[in-house]
Amino acid sequence: DAGVTQSPTHLIKTRGQQVTLRCSPKSGxxxxxxxxxxxxxxxQFIFQYYxxxxxxxxxxxxxxxxxxxxxxxxxxxxxxxxxGDSALYLCASGPLGYNSPLHxxxxxxxxxx
Amino acid sequence: xDSVTQMEGPVTLSEEAFLTINCTYTATGYPSLFWYxxxxxxxxxLLLKATKADDKGSNKGFEATYxxxxxxxxxxxxxxxxxxxxxxxCALSPGGTSYGKLTFGQGTILTVHP
Numbered sequence: 438d439a440g441v442t443q444s445p446t447h448l449i450k451t452r453g454q455q456v457t458l459r460c461s462p463k464s465g466x467x468x469x470x471x472x473x474x475x476x477x478x479x480x481q482f483i484f485q486y487y488x489x490x491x492x493x494x495x496x497x498x499x500x501x502x503x504x505x506x507x508x509x510x511x512x513x514x515x516x517x518x519x520x521g522d523s524a525l526y527l528c529a530s531g532p533l534g535y536n537s538p539l540h541x542x543x544x545x546x547x548x549x550x
Numbered sequence: 551x552d553s554v555t556q557m558e559g560p561v562t563l564s565e566e567a568f569l570t571i572n573c574t575y576t577a578t579g580y581p582s583l584f585w586y587x588x589x590x591x592x593x594x595x596l597l598l599k600a601t602k603a604d605d606k607g608s609n610k611g612f613e614a615t616y617x618x619x620x621x622x623x624x625x626x627x628x629x630x631x632x633x634x635x636x637x638x639x640c641a642l643s644p645g646g647t648s649y650g651k652l653t654f655g656q657g658t659i660l661t662v663h664p
Contacts, residue, residue: 441593470650479554479639479654480594493651527593531650538584539652541593 439464441542443528449548450518458513458545462530468492469511470539471503472527480527486511487533515547523549552577556640556655563662569627571658573614573640576621581642583607583616583623584652588637597625597638630662 442461450456462469468487472480482495486505500516509530515522525546529539557572575581582601586594598607603618614625623640640655 468650470652472652477657479641479656480652482651482653485650487650495651529594529650529652538596538599539650541586541595543591543593 441466441528441530441540443526443542443545445545446543447546447548449550451550452518452520454518455514455516456518456547458515458526458528458547460511460513460528460530460542462509462511462528463540466530466532466540467509468531468533469505469509470529470531471511471513472529473497473522474525474527474544476524483513518549520549523547552581552642552644552653554640554642554653554655556638556658558658560659560661563630563660565632565662565664566629567662569625569630569634569660571625571638571640571660573623573625573655574621575623575640575642577642577644577653579644581644583614584641584643585612585614585623585625586639586641586654588639588657590636594639630660632662632664635660635662 470485471483474480484494489505502514505511525544527544528542531539553576584599585597587597598609600607600616606615637657641652
């Protein structure tokens with residue numbers, strides 16, 4: 438049973454460019470959340486998707502946007518990249534329910550130069 | 551807003567030593583509490599959880615008790631192994647409909663020497 442898979446594993450972009458990161462949730466999971474983890478810090482919640490809609494959003498600017506597809510997979514888009522967007526981006530999935538733990542992918546390491 | 555504070559690391563121990571990593575939280579309502587572990591180059595793995603006051607979560611020899619009176623969820627293990635070397639994160643999930651939105655502490659790096 439495949440867990441949460443993310444692609445690509447590493448990415449290098451230039452300031453001002455746009456990037457798309459992809460996530461496939463664990464089988465049986467219908468919610469996807471995205472987190473940004475800066476070096477040496479804990480993950481910060483970006484947003485959560487359920488039934489193809491953004492349900493909750495953390496304190497991130499509109500440059501960060503997402504999408505969920507009918508097969509529950511998801512994309513994270515970041516426009517007008519800044520140097521400060523360099524981080525590990527983690528996708529997490531789970532069944533709906535606040536006591537259900539999230540399952541995390543291994544992340545996409547984004548470097549902005 | 552919600553917040554989680556972990557003891558500052560890094561923590562360095564010898565094999566078979568006792569481990570405590572402190573975690574305190576601030577939240578409204580009745581959050582669920584979690585410990586996640588991150589091995590080098592990997593994502594986060596759930597270690598244990600507790601969903602209400604006085605619950606004890608346990609897994610792989612690790613334990614943590616949800617203490618509402620002290621707003622704490624300290625992680626303990628009686629005898630650590632080299633394979634326990636990793637980064638440990640305390641996290642909370644608010645109650646109600648705020649599912650999927652975990653608030654994490656800053657993480658504690660644990661290194662265990664043979």
